[in-house]
Amino acid sequence: MIHFLTFTAAVGARLGGINRRFVCLAIGVLISVSACSSAEHGVGRSHHTGQGFRNLHTTDDKTFFDFVTWQWQRLSKNIPSPEAYHFPIAGTDPGFLRREHHSAAITWIGHATLLLQSNRLNILTDPHFSERASPVQWAGPKRAVPPGIPLDDLPEIDVVLISHNHYDHLDEESVMKLFWRPGGDRTVFIVPLKLKEWFTRRGIERVVELDWWDEHRTGKATVIAVPVQHWSKRGLFDGFETLWAGWVIRVDGRQYLIVCDAGYSLEYSEIRRRLGPSDLAALPIGAYEPRWFMKKYHMTPEEAVQAHIDAGAGTSVGIHWGTFVLTDEPLDEPPVRLGKALKEKEISPDRFLVLQHGETIIFDSGGIRRMAGTGNAEAASAHVPAIP
Numbered sequence: 001m002i003h004f005l006t007f008t009a010a011v012g013a014r015l016g017g018i019n020r021r022f023v024c025l026a027i028g029v030l031i032s033v034s035a036c037s038s039a040e041h042g043v044g045r046s047h048h049t050g051q052g053f054r055n056l057h058t059t060d061d062k063t064f065f066d067f068v069t070w071q072w073q074r075l076s077k078n079i080p081s082p083e084a085y086h087f088p089i090a091g092t093d094p095g096f097l098r099r100e101h102h103s104a105a106i107t108w109i110g111h112a113t114l115l116l117q118s119n120r121l122n123i124l125t126d127p128h129f130s131e132r133a134s135p136v137q138w139a140g141p142k143r144a145v146p147p148g149i150p151l152d153d154l155p156e157i158d159v160v161l162i163s164h165n166h167y168d169h170l171d172e173e174s175v176m177k178l179f180w181r182p183g184g185d186r187t188v189f190i191v192p193l194k195l196k197e198w199f200t201r202r203g204i205e206r207v208v209e210l211d212w213w214d215e216h217r218t219g220k221a222t223v224i225a226v227p228v229q230h231w232s233k234r235g236l237f238d239g240f241e242t243l244w245a246g247w248v249i250r251v252d253g254r255q256y257l258i259v260c261d262a263g264y265s266l267e268y269s270e271i272r273r274r275l276g277p278s279d280l281a282a283l284p285i286g287a288y289e290p291r292w293f294m295k296k297y298h299m300t301p302e303e304a305v306q307a308h309i310d311a312g313a314g315t316s317v318g319i320h321w322g323t324f325v326l327t328d329e330p331l332d333e334p335p336v337r338l339g340k341a342l343k344e345k346e347i348s349p350d351r352f353l354v355l356q357h358g359e360t361i362i363f364d365s366g367g368i369r370r371m372a373g374t375g376n377a378e379a380a381s382a383h384v385p386a387i388p
């Protein structure tokens, strides 16, 4: 996530103690009204509710009191600021990303922003290049690390996939910059149901809206929207009105599963059952504390390992961590917990990678290789273990 709840919390964090509590409390009242009204319609067999959408394997029952309790507890936790962290940038050569290469290349730019290059197609997920994951750039969760690849250094983007409307996934400034850059008017935006209007209101017409299990052929790739357990909200009263989704991408004989933000659920097994195992999965490993509040919609690293197993992923890459302080766990904790979880399940760390921001992995007939950060694919060492 981030949605208006977290935004108001961040605004509140700029104020003094009493004022801060009051701001959180007052806006929380408004939020709870919309959350309750969405839950009323969350009954039925399908994920369509008439006014929006719902999850299939959980009830969407987050309340105003839950939110206030989280924020109250958070104030006493001394959550480190983004400045407390120092993540290295891999320094992939943008020239390499712009050159035509026969292998598939996957670059983690940060948070849920991934560049997948395969078969001469450049596919970008949840582009976020702004300073804050927020509706305004003067408040809200701030970056702990710059984008691993600056937006201006990206190759021409053929397809942008948007998973849902939370501010850390649908960033207006990044979307508009991508649209207005040379060739940007040729970019196709693929979005879940009811999100197309957000784009057309801004003059972007090349938008494809998909329901869960719908597919769209674009260039030499097929993109399938798949169900994941999450939610949507961008304003005060629009909870669950637009759909959220994961993506299966089939291109050049390989299948990729990209889940930008989701809780653990039965859906990973279902995706495998219906679409087969994926060669590479990108799975969220951050934004999971406190569990009593986050559990339904955000996986822990341990749950991400289970999702990796359920989805039958050949290799996975951890995303949705290490970029914005959205929740209560330390920003650098997910890789440590992931390493332990893999050890416990006796899964080799090179089956579930944690990349540096901006790092590229190459996927060719020899398997997956991590690039050394020089931009020279040939110099990449084979099967380098994950950090740490």
Ligand SMILES: [Zn+2]
Residues within 6 Å of the ligand: 001, 002, 164, 166, 169, 230, 231, 261
């Ligand atoms: Zn979200």
Ligand SMILES: [Zn+2]
Residues within 6 Å of the ligand: 001, 002, 166, 168, 169, 260, 261, 287, 320
């Ligand atoms: Zn998120």
